[in-house]
Amino acid sequence: MTRDLLDRLAAVHLVRSVDGRHQMHDLVRLFAAEQAAADPVAATAALERTLTFYRNTAAAADRVLRPAERPNFDTAGSPVRFADLPAALAWLDAEADNLVAAVERAEADHPQLAWQIAAAMYGWLFRRHQRDRWIDLYTRGVRAARQVGDARGEAMLSGRLAIPLSLLGRHDEAAGHCARAYELRVAEGDQLGAATALLNLAAIENNAGRPAEAIRRLTQAEERSRALPDAGHLRALVASNLGEAHQLAGRLDHAVEHYRTALALAETHCGARDMAEILVGLARTHRRAGQPLETLRLGQRAVEQARLAGDVLIEAEAREELGHAHLARRERARALTELSTALETYREKGHRGTAELTSRLAELTRSAPD
Secondary structure, eight states, X not given: OHHHHHHXXXXXXXXXXXXXXXXXXXXXXXXXXXXXXXXXXXXXXXXXXXXXXXXXXXXXXXXXXXXXXXXXXXXXXXSOOOSSHHHHHHHHHHHHHHHHHHHHHHHHHOHHHHHHHHHHTHHHHHXXXXXXXXXXXXXXXXXXXXXXXOHHHHXXXXXXXXXXXXXXXXXXXXXXXXXXXXXXXXXXXOHHHHHHHHHHHHHHHHHTTOHHHHHHHHHHHHHHHTTOTTOHHHHHHXXXXXXXXXXXXXXXXXXXXXXXXXXXXXXXXXXXXXXXXXXHHHHHHHHHTTOHHHHHHHHHHHHHHXXXXXXXXXXXXXXXXXXXXXXXXXXXXXXXXXXXXXXXXXXXXXXXXXXXXXXXHHHHHHTOOO
16 A cells, blocks of 8 residues: 555655655655644654654564564554565665664654664664764663663663674773663663673673683673573573683683583574674684684584674674684685685774784785795
């Protein structure tokens, strides 16, 4: 029915179709603005309907991207349904600028909708690695949730805001947001949320190269998770981060053990993105242990899972591990292909490993046989 209405509007030149999407003509926009100015009550109601549409549809898309995790909030449902993950990602890709504009527009007058739209973009922001945009959106979202006194929303967004900050090396700032999320979760009696905040604090410590402190936080998160029902996803991520912490500390046997636990839990409780991340960590551990064949096996599985998840950066990390494993097996041409492919994505996404991999490839190129 909606398609028929759009076709009728297009036939009388009130909208135009551009790459499968419909846009209003400039004169129609001007007329709409005049009508809104003449009837501010109706304009406010129309704006709220539009923001609600974006919130509900983004939330539906996010559920497809993150089916194993808790919903961001309760909604009345979405007028749009997504058949699969690629369809959900495609909608979020196409509507990203509109969603950002919706958060910016809603922050002052519709703060509840502002933080909820920002929250619903979480899965997309993670997969598309939009770190600067993520920080801006979630800073706005935290302010909006605080404005309406929604402690759960503030805690959720504060914890998630820590992720891009830490990835950009702003570890102390990230830890402050995580600590705030933990404080709010405990005050609300949300044990799963509190354990998740501890997990995020541990991830920051791993990013900062402080594995002992990460293990301390993860032990606390693990203790909280034991008494919780339906916490398989959390336990998988705790085990994965323990694997990373032990790897950083040079305890490779312990790292493998934790990653294997994480992988077993992830097969039941997690989606493809988490699986890919765990497989990359396990591949890296085997590579550092001098086991290139196992690295190749795990790295290829990680590539497959990353593609299923639509996460090009995790795929690039898997390809870097494949490249190093091929080098260890003296398969130079295959190694250079994988490493060059990984570096291209690293540069595009601003990955923290860009400089190191650039240097490694330059060294390999200089030492190439005549």
